[in-house]
Amino acid sequence: MNKRIYLCLAHMSGKEQEFIQEAFDTNWVVPLGPNVNAFEKDLEAFVGENKKVVALSAGTAAIHLGLVQLGVKPGDEVICQSFTFCASANPVVYQGATPVFVDSEADTWNMSPVLLEEAIKDRIEKTGKKPKAIIPVHLYGMPAKIDEICAVAAKYDIPVLEDAAEAFGSEYKGRKCGTFGRFGALSFNGNKMITTSGGGALITPDEEAKQRTMFFATQAREAFPYYQHEEIGYNYRMSNICAGIGRGQMTVLDEHIAHHRHVHALYEEAFRNVEGITLMSNPDERFNANYWLCTILIDKNVTGYDYEELRQALDAKGIETRPLWKPMHLQPVYKNNPCYVDGTSERLFGMGLCLPAGPYVTDDDVRYIVDEILNYKR
Ligand SMILES: Cc1ncc(COP(=O)(O)O)c(C=O)c1O
Numbered sequence: 001m002n003k004r005i006y007l008c009l010a011h012m013s014g015k016e017q018e019f020i021q022e023a024f025d026t027n028w029v030v031p032l033g034p035n036v037n038a039f040e041k042d043l044e045a046f047v048g049e050n051k052k053v054v055a056l057s058a059g060t061a062a063i064h065l066g067l068v069q070l071g072v073k074p075g076d077e078v079i080c081q082s083f084t085f086c087a088s089a090n091p092v093v094y095q096g097a098t099p100v101f102v103d104s105e106a107d108t109w110n111m112s113p114v115l116l117e118e119a120i121k122d123r124i125e126k127t128g129k130k131p132k133a134i135i136p137v138h139l140y141g142m143p144a145k146i147d148e149i150c151a152v153a154a155k156y157d158i159p160v161l162e163d164a165a166e167a168f169g170s171e172y173k174g175r176k177c178g179t180f181g182r183f184g185a186l187s188f189n190g191n192k193m194i195t196t197s198g199g200g201a202l203i204t205p206d207e208e209a210k211q212r213t214m215f216f217a218t219q220a221r222e223a224f225p226y227y228q229h230e231e232i233g234y235n236y237r238m239s240n241i242c243a244g245i246g247r248g249q250m251t252v253l254d255e256h257i258a259h260h261r262h263v264h265a266l267y268e269e270a271f272r273n274v275e276g277i278t279l280m281s282n283p284d285e286r287f288n289a290n291y292w293l294c295t296i297l298i299d300k301n302v303t304g305y306d307y308e309e310l311r312q313a314l315d316a317k318g319i320e321t322r323p324l325w326k327p328m329h330l331q332p333v334y335k336n337n338p339c340y341v342d343g344t345s346e347r348l349f350g351m352g353l354c355l356p357a358g359p360y361v362t363d364d365d366v367r368y369i370v371d372e373i374l375n376y377k378r
Pocket of ligand 1: 061163189
């Protein structure tokens, strides 16, 4: 095999160009317009629950605007999942607040509800005030134990902002990830379930929150004929061109999700009886991951090699894989932040790899990847 197999490449439906052409023909080449409105309608129809969605320039911007609207300010603390990509936590710092990191549980690899409650109690005891928000993540598209997390959050009356950047289309008990918290963030970056080249969206509870999000995304301009600003805003709106890509992508979203789940099923079959290699799968029927990336854990005591050795060997065979996210509490930039950890994410980081799962990964590719893994050092 001489082609290279990537984790998750962008894949176009073919309709994207039509929407972009329409934008050019009507000269809507700005960060708002008919494609943006139509893309938001598509997103609202998809996530359901009567949510209102605002298309933005990035998933990071969505998390940031969620925090802005939750009133996160300098001196506040926000509880973040440690096991994630840095964009889940960085916007907390943009607000001058402090991320407090909480470890994952082993079933979903997401925020442990038990450690979450411990962290809340301890922060209240240590600082005399409650954390301002909680940001759980649905990592690699696996839903977090979101009802338990929301129950803890409700007990202390702290709002939840879900990071569903990797979990577009994932469901917990039949409900879409990103619709459980007060806000939910989606990402349409180049490697995500669908792409707008770069982009994201904030899922908001109602029309008022949607309008407020758009206000902050367009430099907080007040309703005057001249430019009047009474609050600090941002330039975070999605462009009408990118939204055209998004509209085209929505026509293949279901196909993409089905494909990722199909690839996962192939890996599941192939690794079923392989000692030392464990594929991450839905813990039970409540969870319905989109399997954005398929992930394995390698027990080097059994296999005789670790994830990095395997990563390099697969790379040489034309297969892109990637270590799991390095937990935030282990990142130099966050080394002094409070954290409530029990070793779970550190252990996962030390033994995991992401495998290709995107739209261009064929059944033959999966067979090739699995064979290369099974034949490595055996
Ligand atoms: C877990 C997680 N959160 C947030 C983001 C940020 O999204 P974006 O790249 O669109 O800013 C990403 C992806 O990049 C992500 O994987």
